Amino acid sequence: MKLLLRLLIVFVVLAGLGGAALWWIAARPLVLPAPVVDFTVPxxxxxxxxxxxxxxxGVPVDPRxxxxxxxxxxxxxYIKAGSYEVHSGLTLWQLILKLSNGDVAQADLTVPEGWTFRQLRAAIEAHPLLTQDARDLSDEDILQRIGAAETHPEGLFFPDTYLFDKHSSALALYRRAYQAMQQVLQREWATRQADLPLASPYEALILASIIEKETGRPDERGLVASVFINRLRIGMRLQTDPTVIYGxxxxxQGRxxxxxxxxxxxxxxxxRGGLPPTPIALPGRAALYAALHPTASDYFYFVAxxxxxxxxxxxxxxxNRAVNRYQRGDKGS
Incomplete structure (x- = not known):
């Protein structure tokens, strides 16, 4: 009995010493081979x-x-998959907390309003921290992979700043931007003004893309929208330069x-009359709102x-008087 008690005491002491040693190791700052080391847990x-x-x-830890x-x-x-960054001075315990909390390293991509899909695709394919699983796909293949019903990609992706885990899938980013546009578009369509000459949310998206390219002034979007809505109502051609340029x-070449x-x-x-067959750019939320909530006006023309x-x-x-004054420099008009 005394021998058993002694063995138990020795075991408890050794366990305590082992735990203390582990904690001492876990609390020491790691000396990294570089200021930052990154890794991915699949x-x-x-x-x-x-x-x-x-x-x-390259993180100097004993795996055991x-x-x-x-x-x-x-x-x-509770260890979570993802890409991580560790900085010099981090302890083993802080590393374990980072892994269990899913404190993954993130990157970002800003998609400006008015970009074309070609510009969006170029930015995604140039991003060094995305896994390029869409680079060899056609535009149509990308749409199919992300579950889009449309066959033309223009205008379908919401302009925003997207945060993502480093080495995330490019297709996943396309899917997020597509779903974001669908959500915003459906929300605006559900609260649209009555009796607009627009037959579907997609037509609203087309008009919003034109508004996006025609003005950069927030206070004029509603009036620009009213010009196009007024023209559509009477069957007058839109005659807007950005659509020609897009085509x-x-x-x-710039002129x-x-x-x-x-x-x-x-x-x-x-x-050609009516709207073009597809959007011409990625419209933002304000342009979508303007397309579906145009300012009431009797305007049919505008000039920069x-x-x-x-x-x-x-x-x-x-x-014509406005064109002479602002485009041709005739101050007397």
Missing amino acids: RGHNLRQAANTIAAA VLYWTARLAGKAE LGESF LRRHHLDTDHPWNTYT RGDGSSAFSRDLAEH
Whole structure:
């Protein structure tokens, strides 16, 4: 009996010493080979596999020590997959907390309002912290992979700043931006003004993309929208330059000329009535709102003043005077 008691005491003392040693190791700052070391814990990896991955990435920890410290602390079952960054001075215990809290390293991508899908795709494919699982796909394949019903990608992705875990899937980012646009578009469509000459949310998206490209002034979006809505109501052609430029694609050299306006193509709103077949850019929330809540007006024309604002007109004679004044420099008009 005395021998058993002595063995129990020795076991408790050794266990205490072992625990103290582990805690001493866990509380020491790690000396990293670089100011920052990053690593990725793949989905499905258990703690032992994660510990080996972390050590192989250059974090100076013994995988067995990491495993048993996390196991004894009750954190082993909570290790989360993802990409992580560790900085010099971090302790083993702080590393375990980072893993169990899912404190993953994040990157971001800002998609400005008015970008085209071509610009969006180029930015995604150039991002060094995205896993490029869409680079070899066609535009149509991307839409199919993200569950989009549309066959043309323009305008379908919401402009915003997206945060994501480092080395996330590019397809996942496309899917998020697509779903964000669908949510905003459906919300605005549900509260739209009555009797608009727009047959579907997609037509609203097309009009919003034109508004996005026609003005950068928040206070004028509603009036620009009213011009296009008024024209659609009476069957008047939209005659908007950005649609022509979009249809010219990469052949456009930066200056719109008369022959461009006279050359027919599906996006030429000078030669064709109604809306073009697709959006021409990625519209933001304000442009979507303007398309579906236009300011009440009797304007049918507008022209740029040259200072970022526009002069709005009710009839062609008034518009021609504005063009002479602001575009041709005739101050007497």
